[in-house]
Amino acid sequence: MEKAPQHAVGSEAETKESLRKETILYLDGVSVSFDGFKAINNLSFLLQKGEMRAIIGPNGAGKTTMMDIITGKTRPDEGEVFFDGDIDLTKHDEPAIATMGIGRKFQKPTVFEGHTVEDNLALALSGSRSIFASIFHHRDEEEEARITGILETIRLYPLRETSAANLSHGQKQWLEIGMLLAQDPKVLLVDEPVAGMTDAETEETARLLRDIARDHSVVVVEHDMGFVRDLGVKVTCLHEGSVLSEGSIDHVSSDPKVVEVYLGR
Numbered sequence: 001m002e003k004a005p006q007h008a009v010g011s012e013a014e015t016k017e018s019l020r021k022e023t024i025l026y027l028d029g030v031s032v033s034f035d036g037f038k039a040i041n042n043l044s045f046l047l048q049k050g051e052m053r054a055i056i057g058p059n060g061a062g063k064t065t066m067m068d069i070i071t072g073k074t075r076p077d078e079g080e081v082f083f084d085g086d087i088d089l090t091k092h093d094e095p096a097i098a099t100m101g102i103g104r105k106f107q108k109p110t111v112f113e114g115h116t117v118e119d120n121l122a123l124a125l126s127g128s129r130s131i132f133a134s135i136f137h138h139r140d141e142e143e144e145a146r147i148t149g150i151l152e153t154i155r156l157y158p159l160r161e162t163s164a165a166n167l168s169h170g171q172k173q174w175l176e177i178g179m180l181l182a183q184d185p186k187v188l189l190v191d192e193p194v195a196g197m198t199d200a201e202t203e204e205t206a207r208l209l210r211d212i213a214r215d216h217s218v219v220v221v222e223h224d225m226g227f228v229r230d231l232g233v234k235v236t237c238l239h240e241g242s243v244l245s246e247g248s249i250d251h252v253s254s255d256p257k258v259v260e261v262y263l264g265r
């Protein structure tokens with residue numbers, strides 16, 4: 001008897017594994033239900049190391065739930081979720097996943113309003129140090145250089161001594177992205193970064209995220225299609241907890257399925 005079937009199964013698993021090893025995020029066959037409702041339904045999503053991806057989709061498509069699964073906030077009922085090739089995220093909790101290098105920025109900025117831009121970054125850089133100790137501790141050259149680098153990336157170097165309370169909404173979003181960068185994540189998950197921003201801030205945010213994507217992997221969830229186009233990256237459209245369409249912005253935005261459930265509305 002031929003051993004072909006067994007061999008075929010083995011090689012399929014090997015192919016999957018070698019595919020997985022190239023990825024920074026790997027979701028395969030992931031499902032999760034809330035009270036019998038499948039919010040995520042057999043979802044497969046691969047993010048390559050160093051890639052930036054935009055996620056779009058109608059309200060309730062499962063975008064937030066997908067982020068919740070990646071960050072360990074929600075446990076999937078089924079499926080595989082891997083980080084950096086071979087770390088099984090379903091075996092780790094939220095704080096452990098954050099420490100491993102998955103940083104998440106929620107829609108609403110949560111900067112420390114009473115502190116300067118620079119001190120907010122110092123706080124984020126210090127991790128567990130107390131607020132008082134972070135601000136008054138003498139920063140060494142390396143810390144100074146990192147803070148300066150982040151201030152330049154987030155376009156706030158000239159405002160470093162300004163109180164965060166006096167920043168515009170858009171600048172607060174950038175500061176929060178900076179605070180995420182201070183934690184040195186490998187992947188940044190960014191939820192609706194340009195909601196409520198001016199047109200000029202929105203355009204600058206696309207450039208800022210492209211700069212960050214030069215040395216990080218990034219997932220951006222956003223409804224603003226002009227902004228998604230400016231990002232110039234592969235787009236995934238979710239619908240009913242699965243991938244409806246994936247590819248270039250031109251491919252996805254002209255896909256009749258996407259027009260029907262999302263763009264045409």
Ligand SMILES: Nc1ncnc2c1ncn2[C@@H]1O[C@H](COP(=O)(O)OP(=O)(O)OP(=O)(O)O)[C@@H](O)[C@H]1O
Pocket residue numbers: 034035039057058059060061062063064065066
């Ligand atoms: N904890 C929960 N309990 C019950 N249902 C939930 C829970 N979390 C999400 N859902 C449901 O799962 C579906 C997917 O929600 P999700 O928030 O992931 O969508 P979304 O794509 O992020 O939408 P939006 O663009 O509005 O933020 C929705 O129908 C939502 O009501």
